[in-house]
Amino acid sequence: MSTLTEIPLTPAALSDAPTALQIKLRKRARFNAFVRYALLTIVGFIMIYPLLWLIGASFKTNGEMFSSAWFWPRNPTVQGYVDGWQTSTPYTFATFFLNSMQIAIPKVIGTAISSTLVAYGFARFDFPGKKILFAILIATLLLPDVVTRIPQYLLFRELGWLDTYLPLFVPQWFAWEAFFVFMLVQFLRAIPREMEEAARVDGANTLQTLIFIVVPMLMPALVSVCLFQFMWTMNDFLGPLIYISTVEKYPISLALKLSIDATEAFNWNQILAMTVLALTPSLVVFFLAQKSFIEGISTGGTKG
Amino acid sequence: MAELQLRSVEKTYGNGFKAVHGINLDVKEGEFMVLVGPSGCAKSTTLRMIAGLETISCGEVRIGDQIVNDLVPGKRGIAMVFQNYALYPHMKVHRNLSFGLRLRGASRQTIQSSTDTVSGILEIEELLDRLPKQLSGGQAQRVALGRALIKQPEVFLFDEPLSNLDAKLRASMRVRITDLHKRLRDEGRPATVVYVTHDQVEAMTMGDRICVMKDGHIMQVADPVTLYERPANAFVAGFIGMPEMNLVDAVLTRQDGVPSLTVEGQTIAIPDGLGKRIVGPDGPVRLGIRPQHLDLVAPDTPGAFTGTVANVEFMGHESNLYLRVGEADFVAVTPAEARFGQPARGDRIGLRPQGQKLHLFTAGDNGGNISLGTQHLQGGNDDNAYHSRTRAHDNSAGDDKLGRGTPHELVGR
16 A cells, blocks of 8 residues: 555646646635625624724713714713713612612522423423423413513502512513523433433432533523523613612613603713613623533533 | 342333333343343333333332332432443533432442442543543443442443444453453352343343343343354344344155255255254244354255355455355355355355254244254253253243243243
8 A cells, every 4th residue: 555655746746836826726815815804894893883982982071972973082081980870869870780680680590490490391301281381381482572561560560569679580480481491491402311310320309310410411501591681681671660660779771761861961971881881791791601601502512 | 239020011102102012031130131132122111111210011120029110210229321321421520420329428438438449440540530521432431330330239230331332442341341240240249230232242242141122022031052052033043143044934844754844945854853853843934044054065965955156255264155045045154264166156056054053933033943842841951051050040031922932932832
């Protein structure tokens, strides 16, 4: 058998100088790459520009705000942040941040626990009516949110939960978000059952199997669930608007609106500064959990 | 360690499909029992019923003196090794090993000493701090074995544990597992093992006894030698052995008490010893002869089948010779030394069965062996010490519904 070194080299391979065809191909490849990257850079810049402008404008003075569409401030100032933090109410923005967390944290924890329990049930156990129940669950995905607002409001009013955070997170303790349940069910289906069976043979009961074996394997999907829920909660405007009436209890989303309502001449730099701050928790959480998040949303992600 | 008994065990699924048809099986204390059969023969289902991972529709499973039908897997005193290892991916090896012990609330000291012992036996000490994804296939399988071993169970269950390994590693793991079984027996801690595989080489090399299954029925339970030399029926005969046993339709006739066989118009006499062992009336039968038991002879030799060579496969140490006799096909294994002057495709040659090695089965795919003799009725006619030693085991085979599970039943019908 001949080795590679024994294979006679072609004349073209022997000479160092590239042929005309090779030069042409190389030039074309370079040009193509240049066009590709240029186009992507331009489109990418256009897409991210509003965010850049938001951050840039939060350091502008109010007068400079609409004088130029360029994001870079001429005279950068943090006055927007200082004034914005104070707000036009007796409370600082710290209060509103805390309020948001009081909703987001129990909501995220409740969603993670309840969705996992329900998804585990649907993915791993057979029980009478399973197919119908799952179909109903999926059907609720198609139900517009707004349809349930009024009955929910009436219900929570009867329970005396108005102007409390309870209506904003208690439903999530009962696997209210069908989307998350569906996502976790799909993820669970991709995980082989042998690990759970091995745990059962090792003596684990159903709950122990769930906690010690399934949940760790489900972690990427769970991180995605938590992340989505956190971001959605931080961004939720309608929910707090309906149920929260006391300014002291306002979350960030309402507080931002408050600063627009409060004054006739809007202090845009304050509003933008606070918007940047409002975005920060979601961004921080996202970048912390980015690796798991990507793994989680690209379902099927466990090795056999 | 304990013995394992299956009594009329059935499995019927929700859609009415019956996977296991009332099987009976006894696995003695410290015995290595292999369940073998083609895909879909319910060998894994049977194992999973023993483990408690599958419910038992009917019958009972007994481990030691306890009926375990209604016990959860963790309470049955079993340990299982899965085909794809099923190691917990988020736990390091030492935690994988000790998971069961920790659940049972074992002390830290016990866990430590057990982990040390098991990792020593399986030579996985240096892997203890690795995650399963950092292990090779063979290493992962050893860890899976360790996880079973550390529990010191009554019965070990293996579900095709070597299927995911490459051929070389499979061979070495095979030796490792059998060595381990022997070692435990020598140390006075015999391990009762039920091992599922579809690979007959694994079955033949590892099992003290082998249970051959088909379509949810037990075909035969016997030690490897008996299974090979005295298959209870045509299915077992065809399943065990490489290349497969030749099974062709034939007609059995007796003239003046001398039996002969006719295949495709060619008649051969049946030697005396074998002739006396044949039970059953004259008529259509299936002739079974292993490829290794056919001798190459000149065409039209008395006592040989003459036909045309359809193909010759040179395998290195031997050749497979395919002979067409009318509508019947024969394969013969001929030694490689004989390849010079060996027939070529299209040649006319004769193949003579080594008389005493012939098997006769009743007609049909699962026809019972009618050439084992009436002495088998009394529990075996073997003068072979090995057979005698395992004879008691052989009687435990059973498939009452079909009545074809044991030679005993076959002849009795």
